[in-house]
Amino acid sequence: MKITAFILVLTFFSFTNIFAQSDPFSKIKTPDDATAYLKLISENFKAGDEKLLPTLIKKGADVEVINKFGVTPLLCMVLANSYEGTQILLDASANPNVTKPKTGGTPLFFAAQMNNLKIVQALINAKADVNRTNSRGLTPLFIACVKNAKEIAALLLNSGANPNISDTKKQTSPLHIAAERNNIAIMMYLMKAKANIDAQTSNGATPLFMAASKGHALAVQTLLIAKANKHLTATIDKTTRSPLLEAQAQKHGNIVTLLNKGLPRCNKSFEQGIWDVFVMADYYSIKLTFDKVDQSLSYATSLTFERSPNGRYSFDTNLGVRFGVHQIFVDGIKVFEGKFKRQSNGKSLKIKLPSIDLKTLQKLTKGKMAELRIMQEQYKKAAVQKHTFKFPLGEDLRKAFYKAENELKIITLEKNEGRCYQPKGLFGGL
Known part of the structure; x- marks a missing residue:
């Protein structure tokens, strides 16, 4: 057998030239000889060699023979992009589900990778497993999408390909x-086949996130029409981003507009007793308008x-x-004293508000009555009382602060996850 194989190796390379002149199979006496020749063809395939296959098969060649590369003749024909060779071997009952060593790729996987529709159809007709994965878990459908x-x-x-194998x-x-x-065409095919529209990768990215990141407006619009979840987030460079924030980061303004549509603003206003509360991402204010508690005032101050x-x-x-010194008393005890500061850069005057610490604010929430005193400073004279206002504290202010802090956390989280949008120009905007 070894001698026969050696002779076949020597004669193989001149085989194409002598094919028209003599019978190249004259030395093939047994099925083993035919198998050896088929193996050589699979290892050294050249265009036209597929014409030899019917005779070798007729002489008993084993179509499942494994060549030195670890593959069968069928996989060789697919990798050579030979439809004729593939069909001949399939007609001879070659196994359509063999795999390539190490990668685990099937004939159907490689046919899809080479975008050869005829070979794909032939393999499917021969009952190739459309959901067989390679060593990385990739299906023929996956590689078709890649290509x-x-x-x-x-x-x-x-x-019958499963669109949800990742x-x-x-x-x-x-x-x-x-x-x-x-x-878009493949997206529509996949969604019609019940593909999970909100499937997430290992870092949380959805198809919508990927389309938004790449700036594909039509893909984003298609997914939004199909009700893709805009709020699912992905972790990119240790930061959590929604599709909206990713589109922002990549400066895809048209995508930002699409994703913003229908989102509520990142702010909220409500009244807590006599205190008006306004909350937006990263910021809140709690305001008391004095004429709410003192109707004798001729104009509203707050x-x-x-x-x-x-x-x-x-x-x-x-x-x-x-200007002047501002003091706050709670139940007759001074808890705060501060001043507005004027800062000039030579072109404009900037007023810096008095800073008040959290402990002082907490004292306000525990008191019953507060008094604001504004003491005007005059040149070479003692400070003179200018304004004084009294206002109730107690439970209303405590609830207002608690509500504001809670709403701030919620709104900030929603902004970071793209569940709401902040209009441009307000603290940086979106």
């Missing part, structure tokens, strides 16, 4: 791939406690009095 092979994707889906490493689904490549985006607290009287 934008829409006709093959449609054929595979119509033949790769084993990143949990990427075929719909992720189609959305990332903006292939006191506003603010929590700024940097987490610091301040207050503003909104009285038009932004």
Whole structure:
């Protein structure tokens, strides 16, 4: 057998030239000889060699012989992109589900990868497993999406391919791939086949997230029409982002507009007793308008406690009095003293609000009555009392602060996850 194989090796390379002149199979006496020759063809295939297959098969060649590369003749024909060779071997009952060593790829996987519709159809007709995965968990449908092979994707889906098999490493689904490549036709095929529209990769990315990240407006719109969840987040560079925030980060303004549509604003206003509370992402204010508690005032004046985006607290009287010493008393005990500060850069004057710490604010929430005194400083004279206002504290203020802090957490979370939008120009906007 070894001698015969050696002779076959020597004669194989001149075989094509002598084919028209003599019978190249004259030395093939047994099925083992035919198998050895088929093995050589699979190892050294050249265009036209598929014409030799019917004679070798007729002489008893084993179509499942494994060559030195670890593959069968069928897989060799598929990798060579030979439809004729593939069909001949399939007609001879070659196994359509053999796999390539190490990668685990099947003939159907490689046919889809090469976008050869005829070979894919032939393999499906021969009962190839449309859901067999390779070593990375990739299906023929997955690779068809990677190659934008829409006709093959449609054929595979119509033949029972599961659209929800994800790769084993990143949990990427075929719909992720189609959305990332903006292939609307394949996306529609997949969604019609019940693909999970909100499938998430290992880092949380959805098909909508991928389309938004790449700036594919039509893919984003298609997914939104299909009711894709806009609030599912992905972790990118250790930060959590919604599709909206990812589109922002990539500066895809048209995508931001699409994703913003229908989202509520990132702010909320409510009244807690006599205190008006306004909350938006990173900021809130609690305001008392004095004529709510003193009807004798001829004009409305107010006191506003603010929590700024940097987490610091301040207050503003909104009285038009932004000078002098401001004091706050709670139940007759002074708990705060501060001043408005004027800062000039040579071109404009900036007023810095008095800073008030959280402990002082907590004292206000535990008292019953507060008094604001504004002491005007005059040149070479003692401070003179200018304004004084009394206002109730107690449970209403405590509830207002508690409600504001709670709402701030909710709204900030919703902003970070893209559940609400903040209009441009307000603390940076979206």
